[in-house]
Amino acid sequence: MHDGHDHPTLPERDEELNRAQITEMALRQLLHEKGVITADELRRQIETMDARTPAQGAAVVARAWTDPAFKARLLADGAAACREAGISTGPFNLVVVENTPEQHNLVVCTLCSCYPRYVLGLPPDWYKSKAYRARAVREPRAVLAEFGTVLADGVAVRVHDSTADMRYLVLPMRPNGTEGWSAPRLAELVTRDSMIGVAPARDP
Amino acid sequence: MRAYHDLGGLPAGPVERAEHDYALWEKRVDAMLVLLGDKGLMRTDELRRAIEGLGSAAYERMSYYERWLAAIVEIMIERGVVTVDELGRKMAEIEERRDEAL
Structure with missing residues (x-):
């Protein structure tokens, strides 16, 4: 052929x-x-x-890192907190899941391509790929390792399978060495991939 | 039986870290769906139903926004917003103009 x-x-x-x-x-x-x-x-x-980009999500994450009351509201109701931060979330529920030293979160949509597009813009092709959708729920540690994210054995992985009405955003851990940083400066460390959960936030 | 779009947990190869900037026609397809949704002319469930009814061969062959477009066309015809004839005529017109331009 x-x-x-x-x-x-x-x-x-x-x-x-x-x-x-x-x-x-x-x-x-x-x-x-x-x-x-x-x-x-x-x-x-x-x-x-076109105006929706990961910078919006990054601003929300950075604010949560610097404002504990906002973080509590974000974890309680992601959509409401985003609206408070001036970001429309459309008709979708937004669940924000927090990474901790004990637990890492990863977002996927096994059935299609559901993604927090109001906060992050359109998803990258790999997020919609067969391999990511198939494997993220079965062998998340192996998938994470392919993205260069190797988790210690003691860290639990929780995978969130999105639906048409329920979108997830990962709140990554604040990098060490950023004490006293302003929210706008912190936001520059928050990558799209860190909010999908395939990577940590950038180190300063 | 598992439907072809239901990929969770199936074996698959490495995740290829592909990304591309969306083409204008892809953005238009996306925008059409959002606007049709706002106007109450198409729901997410209908998009899903149409995509999940494409058949596995078409699903595998088509790109992401080709699937969306096929689904929107199907639902618009189903709802009587456009007819097959109108669409066929319009496509023929466009192809004719394109051939003239070549």
Whole structure:
């Protein structure tokens, strides 16, 4: 099934992508013509989506590290605390799970791709991959090790399987050596992967 | 029997740490779903049902937003928001214009 020269992608793949783009264009134009969705609404929605980045989650985490009362509210009701911090969480419940020296948390969606997108933006491809979805619940320590996160034997791992209505965010441990740091400075250490739970926050 | 989207616990290879910046058409598909949801014209459960009804071959072959798009099209037809004919005509128009442009 090889035509004798190398392609970066398979030709069938290119045609299929094209087909998807044509379908998207056709559906979008029909929805515009019927007044179901205007071009303006679509543009604004894409802008809103582009504005959602892991920086939002990082700000929430850094505030929790520096404000114990906020942290308590965040752990009690993640969505409400995010709204308090000026981040919309849409219609979803948000459960914030705290990493401690005794317990590490990892987030996955085994059935599809549910992700705290209002707080972190769109998920990376690997989060939606078959391998991550299949293995995160069965051998989380091995998956974590592939991300360079090797947990001591005494640390328990809790894996959270997201649903359409229930999204999870990991509150990573505050790195050592950051005593007295301001929340904005701390936020720079909070990576997207640390809030999914595949990595710790960055060291200073 | 386990459905093909239900991957939790199955054996699988290493996690490939792939990421890509989403293309405009992918963002549009995402945005369409959100807006249709806001307008009460499509629910997350319907997206799930349509994706889980694609069949395992299509599910495996399609990219993430191709699945979403196929599901949105199916639900829009099911709900009578667009018809198969309208969509087919529009796609033919677009393809014709594209061929002329080439």
